[in-house]
Amino acid sequence: MPVQIYNTLTGQKELFQPVHEGQVSVYVCGPTVYSDSHLGHAKTYVSFDIILRYLRYRGFKVFYVQNITDVGHLLGDGDEGEDKLLKRARELKQEPMAVAENFARRHFDVMDRLGVIRPDISPRATGHITEQLEAIEKLIELGLAYESNGSVYFEIGKDPKYGELSNRIVEEMQDGARIEVRSEKRYPGDFALWKRAESGHLMRWRDPFSGWGYPGWHTECVVMSSRYLGEEFDIHGGGMDLKFPHHECEIAQARGLAKPFARNWMHSNMLTIEGQKMSKSSGNFVTLLELFKNNDPLIFRYFIAASHYRSVVDFSESTLFTAGSSLKRLHHTVRNLRKFDKSGVKVSGNHFEEFRRRFCEAMDDDFSTPQAFAVLFDLSREANNLLAEKRPDPEAVADAEHLFATLGGDVLGIIPKDLDDVQTDLRLNDVMDILLELRAEFRKNKNFESADLIRERLESMGIVFKDSAEGTTWEMTDKK
RNA sequence: GGCGACGUGGCCGAGUGGUUAGGCAGAGGUCUGCAAAACCUUGUACAGCGGUUCAAAUCCGCUCGUCGCCUCCA
Numbered sequence: 299m300p301v302q303i304y305n306t307l308t309g310q311k312e313l314f315q316p317v318h319e320g321q322v323s324v325y326v327c328g329p330t331v332y333s334d335s336h337l338g339h340a341k342t343y344v345s346f347d348i349i350l351r352y353l354r355y356r357g358f359k360v361f362y363v364q365n366i367t368d369v370g371h372l373l374g375d376g377d378e379g380e381d382k383l384l385k386r387a388r389e390l391k392q393e394p395m396a397v398a399e400n401f402a403r404r405h406f407d408v409m410d411r412l413g414v415i416r417p418d419i420s421p422r423a424t425g426h427i428t429e430q431l432e433a434i435e436k437l438i439e440l441g442l443a444y445e446s447n448g449s450v451y452f453e454i455g456k457d458p459k460y461g462e463l464s465n466r467i468v469e470e471m472q473d474g475a476r477i478e479v480r481s482e483k484r485y486p487g488d489f490a491l492w493k494r495a496e497s498g499h500l501m502r503w504r505d506p507f508s509g510w511g512y513p514g515w516h517t518e519c520v521v522m523s524s525r526y527l528g529e530e531f532d533i534h535g536g537g538m539d540l541k542f543p544h545h546e547c548e549i550a551q552a553r554g555l556a557k558p559f560a561r562n563w564m565h566s567n568m569l570t571i572e573g574q575k576m577s578k579s580s581g582n583f584v585t586l587l588e589l590f591k592n593n594d595p596l597i598f599r600y601f602i603a604a605s606h607y608r609s610v611v612d613f614s615e616s617t618l619f620t621a622g623s624s625l626k627r628l629h630h631t632v633r634n635l636r637k638f639d640k641s642g643v644k645v646s647g648n649h650f651e652e653f654r655r656r657f658c659e660a661m662d663d664d665f666s667t668p669q670a671f672a673v674l675f676d677l678s679r680e681a682n683n684l685l686a687e688k689r690p691d692p693e694a695v696a697d698a699e700h701l702f703a704t705l706g707g708d709v710l711g712i713i714p715k716d717l718d719d720v721q722t723d724l725r726l727n728d729v730m731d732i733l734l735e736l737r738a739e740f741r742k743n744k745n746f747e748s749a750d751l752i753r754e755r756l757e758s759m760g761i762v763f764k765d766s767a768e769g770t771t772w773e774m775t776d777k778k
Numbered sequence: 779g780g781c782g783a784c785g786u787g788g789c790c791g792a793g794u795g796g797u798u799a800g801g802c803a804g805a806g807g808u809c810u811g812c813a814a815a816a817c818c819u820u821g822u823a824c825a826g827c828g829g830u831u832c833a834a835a836u837c838c839g840c841u842c843g844u845c846g847c848c849u850c851c852a
Contacts, residue, residue, distance in 0.1 A: 309782095329852070342852040370850095382850070465781055466848075515850085537852030542781085544851090567783080568846060575846070604801080605791070610783080610845065612790090620790065620802045627801080630816070660792095668792050672800035682817060746811060757814085764815045773815085 301356065303533075304608060304664045306541065306563040307463055311664055316532050317561065322358045324350060325523040325560070327536035327544065328420065330367040331401035332383040334585040335408055337598075337613055338576055341569040342537045344599055345607035347414040349535075349564075351709050352661050363526045364417035365519060366405075368398035368424050369501055369512055381512075384500055394501050395424070408586040411595040413711040421522045423513065427503045429521040430513045433555060434491045435506065442554040446482040448494030448508025452516075454487045457550045463563065464542035489547050490514035516547035524557055534560030538567050566607045572614050584613075593618065600625040600712045603667050624675075625712060631678040632706070633717050634685050635699040640692045649697040653677045657705050667710065674706055730761075734770055737763075 301314040316322050326346050329339055343364075350360050370383030387394040406416065423430075434450055437443035442456045454460045460468055468487060495502035495510040505511040523531060536545065545563065552559035568575060571582045589598060601621035605611045653673055660669035681698040684690050706713035733752055740749035753763050756772075764771050 327852075330850085336852085338852045340852085345852095461781095464847080467780080538782090539847065539851055542847065543849090566852070568852080570845075573845080577851080608783085609791085612845095616802095617790065623803090624790095624801050627816095634816095666792075668801095669799075672792070675800055679818085686817070741811075744811075750812080753813085762814065765810065765813085766816075767809070771815095 301353070301662050302664055303562055303564065305561075306565050312562070314532075314562070316358070317528070317530055320357070320359060322350075322353050322360045322533065323527040323531035324360065324362045324533045324535065325519070325527055325531060326362070326364045326417075326534075327519060327540055328364040328366050328417075329405055330370070330382070331398045331405060332370060332386045333401060334587055335405045336576065336583060336585050337571070337589065338537065338569045339405070340408075340412055340586055340598065341602050341611060342566045343409055343414050344412055344602045345566040346535055346564075347412075348603055348667060348710060349607070349665050351415065351711060352665060355704070355709050356658075361527065362417045363419045363421065363523065365522050366398075366402050366420050366422050367515065367518065368395070368402065368422045369518075370394070381499070381501070387500065398422075398424075404587070408590070408595075411590060412586070412599050413596070419526055421526065423518040423522075424501070426518060426522055426525070427513065429525060430517045431492070431503075431505060433517055433521050433551065437491065437551065437554055440554055443491055444484065445507050446484075448511065449482065449490060450492040450507060451483050451488040452491055452547065452550060452554075453484060454489070454550060455485055457553060459553065460550050461546065463546050463549055466542065466546070489516060489543060491517050491551075516544060517551060519544075520548050520551045520555070520557075520559075523560070524552075530558035531560055533562045533564055535564040535566070538565045541565055564607075567610045569602075570610055570612045573612060594622070596712060596714065597622045597625055603710055603712060604671055606666060606668055608664075628674060628678055628702070628706065628713065629717055631681050632699070632702045632713055635681055635695055635702065636717070638685065638690065638692070638695045638699075640696045640699075643692040643696045645696050645700040646693050647697060647700075649691075649694040650677060650680065650701055653680075654701060654705065661709070670705070670710065674702070674710075677701060730772055734763075734772070738770065 302311045303314045304311045324346075326343070329335055350362055354360050368383070370381035370385075383394050383397060387397045390397060392400075402420075409416070434443060437452065438445065438450065443450055443452045454468060460466075491514050492505060492507065492511050493514060494508045495512055499510075499512065502510045502512050523534065534545070534548075541563075549559065570576065571584065574580060574582060576583055586595075586598075597618065598621075601613070601618055602611065604621060604624070653676065656676075657670050657673045660666040660673060663669075677698065681695075681702075684694055684698065702713050703715075707715070733756070737749045737752045740746070740752070756763070760774060762773055764773065
């Protein structure tokens with residue numbers, strides 16, 4: 299069964315055929331590093347992380363480039379407004395490049411915590427000014443771009459196919475769009491390739507137009523993707539909100555420069571918070587660092603993975619809590635599989651092969667993670683039943699464990715190698731042993747009042763006892 | 779106004795022209811001094827109105843509603 303991928307460009311699922319047999323070249327638009335990464339970033343990058351992990355699992359050699367935009371764009375539209383990165387630098391009283399570096403590091407840190415495998419290359423926009431200027435000058439030579447007042451704009455009217463990605467007709471775009479007054483553009487839809495730097499603009503480079511300037515947003519991805527992946531590559535991805543204008547503008551430039559460019563455009567959908575899109579103005583903006591103060595990153599990763607990458611996912615306290623309960627179910631099964639004595643038993647692949655097949659079938663179909671999870675939950679039930687048998691077949695246990703490790707661990711990234719994730723001071727274990735012994739003694743003597751007192755007092759501080767035939771274990775709960 | 783996605787059981791969330799998605803919550807059971815946890819079993823469904831069809835929640839049309847993009851945005 300071949301992999302099928304939904305291509306935004308054609309609006310349908312297509313058989314995936316890489317440019318180079320057995321290899322996949324991927325470019326995903328990265329963050330602009332002027333503030334901390336938020337829940338929406340996680341939705342996009344976790345989605346693509348799983349897609350790439352699966353392609354690797356399927357045997358493809360994946361090469362993954364994700365840029366870092368470290369030059370600010372304008373806060374307002376078009377010609378007006380202030381550079382976001384510079385504004386932030388002024389607020390923080392830091393060098394703009396230090397701001398970018400700092401937030402880039404913080405971005406990688408939170409992505410690490412989400413289990414997102416780092417890209418092979420994270421090229422910076424500022425490190426590719428030369429390439430951008432070359433491309434811009436070539437576009438001017440070709441008559442597709444023009445200089446105006448020291449800035450350079452791409453003339454969208456010169457590209458007959460402009461709008462093909464987002465299904466827009468240039469003539470109709472004026473309706474509803476804001477009309478710019480006294481624009482230096484020939485047409486309001488023209489987009490900036492290069493902006494003239496006013497005096498005092500800290501991030502600026504020498505240019506052949508007015509002397510000093512800085513790049514627009516849309517050129518960096520065109521030149522960096524080509525440089526590292528070639529003129530033609532397999533997948534170009536990003537959030538749905540980048541479809542227009544960003545990706546449309548990339549395509550226009552690539553077409554102008556006669557690059558074949560990306561074969562497949564993939565867009566992950568948005569994350570909303572209680573039904574509304576997250577935005578700074580509506581005050582429902584949550585950064586990942588904030589979320590991780592009180593929530594396990596792994597649960598949030600599961601929360602994202604449990605819905606399809608092309609669906610909108612709605613975040614709330616309750617949806618996240620539900621995700622935690624679901625994930626716990628899988629983890630519990632895996633813990634028990636690992637505890638089972640399988641010494642000397644090898645993974646044979648003879649058991650539960652049906653589940654692997656169903657999992658791949660789901661993922662082959664445009665990476666249907668919700669169905670893939672359904673398979674894992676079915677496997678979980680089967681494995682629980684297996685472990686409940688009088689003498690479970692150790693080979694079957696090993697196979698089930700291995701499936702969870704590869705499908706749930708390697709591909710979906712929600713089964714860690716070490717599930718005893720709660721970090722405790724080792725002395726706490728000794729203290730707890732004393733309490734467990736005491737309570738066992740009380741129970742033996744039918745002094746349930748004292749036994750329950752111990753249990754209840756600990757429970758109120760978030761430590762719960764689990765009694766079973768084999769004895770009592772304890773566990774820290776997530777909630778206080 | 780233009781473009782796009784979507785409306786599935788208490789909630790989340792797949793899928794499909796006739797046959798079980800899955801999860802959470804609920805119910806019953808196992809275990810247990812009680813409880814919790816865990817496990818097993820389990821009900822309720824396809825926005826509304828028309829049409830096509832032997833058969834539609836699934837195809838077509840209309841209505842209502844939700845969300846996103848059209849402006850920096852993952």
